[in-house]
Amino acid sequence: RLEPYEELMIDCPEGYVGVVMEKLGPRRATMLDMKNPGLGMVRMRFKIPARGLLGYRSEFLTDTRGTGIIHHRFFEYDLWAGPLSGRNRGVMVADREGVVVAYALFNLQERGTMFVQPGDPVYEGMIIAEHVRPGDMDVNATKEKKLTNMRTTAADEMIILEPPRQMTLELALEYIEDDELIEVTPSSVRLRKRLLGATERRKLARSEKRALLEE
Structure with a gap:
């Protein structure tokens, strides 16, 4: 079983060599060469599966604070490098159809990083x-604040939201797990569960757990 590999060239300041190598390890990259001309910049050459590069460019620019240079080209076909490590965090899944409300996001943003903003349509x-x-975790992103006759202070009414993470197609391909899909439209890239209903997902999880116990 073969897969395509890329030759990855990276130029970055010496202080970021460690974080670059740390991030490329789980992506099955193998270092071929490293040169340090002594000018504060280090050049590294890697062999990496093409699938291991999905989503890495933006991560690299963030890690090097925009000071690194990255480019790659086809290298060869070689043996499959094995599975890449998946993400170690879960996701928040909308439990109903509606429109995202700022009040709901304000209460949810402490638990994670948002992909949506107020006014965006969502579905179960x-x-x-x-x-x-x-x-x-199944959440309600359309929950509005209950109206009462009690007056509130200006501080209570102020809602400050963190900007949502913009998900490109490349980032989405790297991000999703086996039970998730990407929905692409002319105006947006959305992520969704393969099974939309929470009940169906719980049933599947129980059946998979039962199958593992029987083995």
Whole structure:
């Protein structure tokens, strides 16, 4: 079983060599060469599976704070490098159809990183955020604040939201797990569960767990 490999060339300041190598390890990259001309920049050459590069460019620019240079080209076909490590966090999944409300996001943003913003349409089974912990969580992103006759202070009414993470097609391909899909439209890239209903997902999880116990 073969797969395509890329030759990856990276130029970055010496201080970021460690984080670059740390991030490329789980992507099955193998270092071929490293040169340090002594000018504060290091050049590294890697052999890496083409699938291991999905989503890495933006991560690399973030890790090197925009000071690194990266480019790659086809290298060869070689033996399959094995599975890549998946994400270690769960996701927040919308539990109903509706429109995202700022009040709901304000209460959810402490638990994860949002992929949506107020006014975005959502539906049951759509992934709206990354959870800070392992395991998925069904949430209501359309919940509005209950109106009462009690007056509130200006501080209570102020809602400050973190900007959502913009998900490109490349990032989405790297991000999704086996039970998730990507929905691409002319105006957006959305993530969703393969099974939209929460009940169906729980039934599948129980059946898979039962099958593992029987083995």
